[in-house]
Amino acid sequence: MATVNIRRDVADPFYRYKMERIQSKVEGKGNGIKTVIVNLSQVAHQLARPPNYVIKYFGFELGAQTNIDPKDDRWIINGAHEAGKLQDYLDGFINKFVLCKECKNPETVVNIRDGEILFDCKACGKISKADLRHKLSGYILKDAPKKGKKDKSTKKADRKARKEAERNGTADKDGSPADSGSDPVDDDAEDEGNASDDDLTRKINAEAKELAEVKEKEVEWSVDMSEAAVKARAQALPEDLKNTLVIENGEDGEGGDNVYEEFGKWIESKAEEEGGVSKVKDVDIYLKAKELGVETKHRTPAVLAQCIFDDSIVKQIEGRASMLKKMITSDRHEKAFLGGIERFVGIDKPNLIPSVSAILLKVYENDLVSEENLKAWCGKASKKYVDLQTSRKVRKSAEKFLEWLENAESDDEESDEELQSNLIRRFTNLVTLAKVKSTDRGVSAVTQYQLQAETAALIRGAEEVQTLIRQVQEMWLFGQLNTLGESKIQQETDENARAVAGLMKELAEKHFGVASESGANGVGGLNGTANGHHDA
Incomplete structure (x- = not known):
């Protein structure tokens, strides 16, 4: 039998208060049609x-006649009414005459006192009142049973419900014998017939409870937590629940046949088919991860770091960045990705240990891992993914990157503003000098717009110097200074600085027709700035 929550506005599937869905059947036709x-x-x-409360409520709400005391348990409403419509009206009955006004639980008992209908909540203890303006309230007050007795419709409904429960094996174990009787006699007759047996019945029930308590104390409950039993219970779960949980062994275990090993083996086999891991498409990798239900799991980036790269990892990171960004979405993902790189370099490709700084630079440039996590990872060895000795080797190789990262941080704060303001100041000096030496021509031809345009040209020149400086830093990071040579770097930096200073001189001559005496100073000053960044 399909059941729903008594409060249908509660979507919790584990809500404890359940009821059957209303089942209706339309019979007859024409004027005699009924539900x-x-x-x-x-x-x-x-x-x-009592069921007559419910059927009467339907009658009041639908404006239809009802029978309130059927002998054959056929509760009828005149007219044709769908079950869904009746279920909606039942929600109204529950809200008005069942639920506690305070805690909204259906554990209420109806009491009638001094012409009022009171709901005594057994869950929170609140006593609330029914709305007496509703027609059903008048019916309840008028037809209320005498104290200590149930009306006939209630007794019949209870007997039928208990019989149904007994057939389904859900009968209440401690129900009294008189409650399960099927003889349709009045309560008074039942009370008289069973009065002599009350003492004996109570004694039997009390002794039975004691026996049940003793048996319960002797039973010791336990759960088999062996690895085999845990796996067996996991395999017995529905498939959709398996995918949701990804079998906890797969999240926490470090070995065995789990979903992550399957994912890694699939990438390796796909790489063999395609003729190299670099030829395996990002889309195929992502779809496979989604198929296995691990596209959002934090251990997936660790698998990717070990399986989607080869010796050319420095060049490959940028190409894989878009897919990796989609799957690296939190600190846990970032740390797992760094752990996968550590295992890939430290165990699978130890020849790449000297290139760890270059690898991390590409990771940083493509925004795959935050600066904070990179610093923390570089600063301390860990045995989570590799042995401690291997981890120390890998972190040692990352020292150049960490040093560069800290220097770049201070350079970013100072270099851009200082270099640009230095160039603007020198260009302003050129304009002032031209005013002094070209009084006959004046400076009316130089508009504010032109000054701004030329200043922008100087800033572009400054950016060229900065680009060269960054290239020098990267070459130092990759250990390529020996091939280029210190003198060559110094020479190129000086040439670029002289080019910017020459541009300043050319602009002054163009607008003012004079040679700038500060040209040499400009070269020296700018050169000093560039050298300062190079030394950093």
């Missing part, structure tokens, strides 16, 4: 309300 609610007794029993 029979097949399971109203069960639904009312699960709501702890």
